[in-house]
Amino acid sequence: MNEKRMLGEDHYEQVIAEESICTNENLVYEKPETLTDTPMHYCPGCGHGVAHRLIAEAIAELDIQDKTVGVAPVGCSVFMYNYMNIDMTEAAHGRASAVATGIKRVLPDKYVFSYQGDGDLAAIGTGETIHTCNRGENILIVFINNGIYGMTGGQMAPTTLVGMKSTTTPYGRDVAVMGNPLKITELIAQLPGVYYCTRVAVNTPANVRRAKKAIVNGFKYQELKKGLSFVEVVSNCPSNWKMTPLESNKWMEENMFPFYPLGDLKVPGKEK
Amino acid sequence: MAKVKGDIIIDIEKCKGCELCAASCPQESLELSRKLNSKGYHYIVKIEDNCTGCINCALVCPEGIIKVYRKTEKRMDPVATLTNVTGDLTVTVNS
Numbered sequence: 224m225n226e227k228r229m230l231g232e233d234h235y236e237q238v239i240a241e242e243s244i245c246t247n248e249n250l251v252y253e254k255p256e257t258l259t260d261t262p263m264h265y266c267p268g269c270g271h272g273v274a275h276r277l278i279a280e281a282i283a284e285l286d287i288q289d290k291t292v293g294v295a296p297v298g299c300s301v302f303m304y305n306y307m308n309i310d311m312t313e314a315a316h317g318r319a320s321a322v323a324t325g326i327k328r329v330l331p332d333k334y335v336f337s338y339q340g341d342g343d344l345a346a347i348g349t350g351e352t353i354h355t356c357n358r359g360e361n362i363l364i365v366f367i368n369n370g371i372y373g374m375t376g377g378q379m380a381p382t383t384l385v386g387m388k389s390t391t392t393p394y395g396r397d398v399a400v401m402g403n404p405l406k407i408t409e410l411i412a413q414l415p416g417v418y419y420c421t422r423v424a425v426n427t428p429a430n431v432r433r434a435k436k437a438i439v440n441g442f443k444y445q446e447l448k449k450g451l452s453f454v455e456v457v458s459n460c461p462s463n464w465k466m467t468p469l470e471s472n473k474w475m476e477e478n479m480f481p482f483y484p485l486g487d488l489k490v491p492g493k494e495k
Numbered sequence: 496m497a498k499v500k501g502d503i504i505i506d507i508e509k510c511k512g513c514e515l516c517a518a519s520c521p522q523e524s525l526e527l528s529r530k531l532n533s534k535g536y537h538y539i540v541k542i543e544d545n546c547t548g549c550i551n552c553a554l555v556c557p558e559g560i561i562k563v564y565r566k567t568e569k570r571m572d573p574v575a576t577l578t579n580v581t582g583d584l585t586v587t588v589n590s
Contacts, residue, residue: 251564252563253563254560266511272558
């Protein structure tokens with residue numbers, strides 16, 4: 224047992240005697256009110272929880288809780304509407320961006336976002352995604368990329384890296400048989416309807432701050448009505464990568480980041 | 496220099512023991528408990544009293560269960576010591 228916990232009675236009394244600083248005036252950070260108290264069903268260390276919280280924080284920061292409509296995908300984050308204290312709906316697999324388009328066209332003054340995983344957005348919903356981006360709908364798409372089908376048990380997704388093992392590629396992804404991984408963010412960044420396109424991660428505090436800034440920007444750009452905002456979040460899947468959360472973050476830094484480099488792909492006013 | 500003192504409150508019933516907060520803590524003051532919560536996870540506890548309230552742990556927590564408090568204590572040290580003053584003297588202190 225740790226020595227620091229085995230100190231005598233004196234230390235215990237001294238700690239108790241100190242005045243606690245846990246009062247409301249000293250509070251610097253807590254979960255935003257736009258996130259409900261429901262315990263999340265995600266595996267320990269999953270990036271979905273952080274991404275949910277960042278969206279909730281962005282909504283709370285912009286004070287648009289009653290003006291936001293979200294679209295949940297099919298995948299691990301299918302129960303997202305239980306965790307967000309905003310209006311949300313559920314779309315068929317891959318069709319979240321099409322549903323978001325309809326909501327935005329009927330209610331043009333609302334802030335609409337869709338939250339999709341890589342199996343949802345890049346495999347089943349590729350057509351919907353590309354056409355929504357090409358039409359330049361004024362919505363925000365948050366794309367969680369963990370390189371695998373998480374909910375169904377870790378099958379190969381289009382974003383699975385070359386050589387990466389999954390339940391359907393037990394010897395690693397072979398380019399000759401399964402083709403190359405799909406960089407969907409680079410693909411849609413060149414479309415003229417996309418106004419803002421960036422790739423962030425949620426593994427370290429610095430990356431979490433950048434990700435929050437990107438999501439806040441995505442909501443802000445909806446007011447301008449100039450096109451679609453696309454935020455890719457490179458995330459981990461500790462359960463299906465068969466790693467601990469810390470190992471999976473390290474693996475993600477070593478393998479995912481070289482292929483999916485973080486940074487802005489398209490920023491308004493800074494076109495190449 | 497002002498002394499910064501921080502503290503955190505962890506909702507241990509919702510903790511899943513992923514240890515991401517412990518890895519991101521620059522003071523290394525978080526550690527997994529040996530006890531289990533009602534869901535069967537080892538939960539995170541604060542073992543050191545050196546928290547600075549940097550909110551790193553709360554930022555990376557996937558469950559959003561960490562509340563961070565921070566208090567900056569201004570040290571009231573004497574700015575000058577005057578001895579053997581005989582004449583008129585005006586002293587101003589910029590706060």
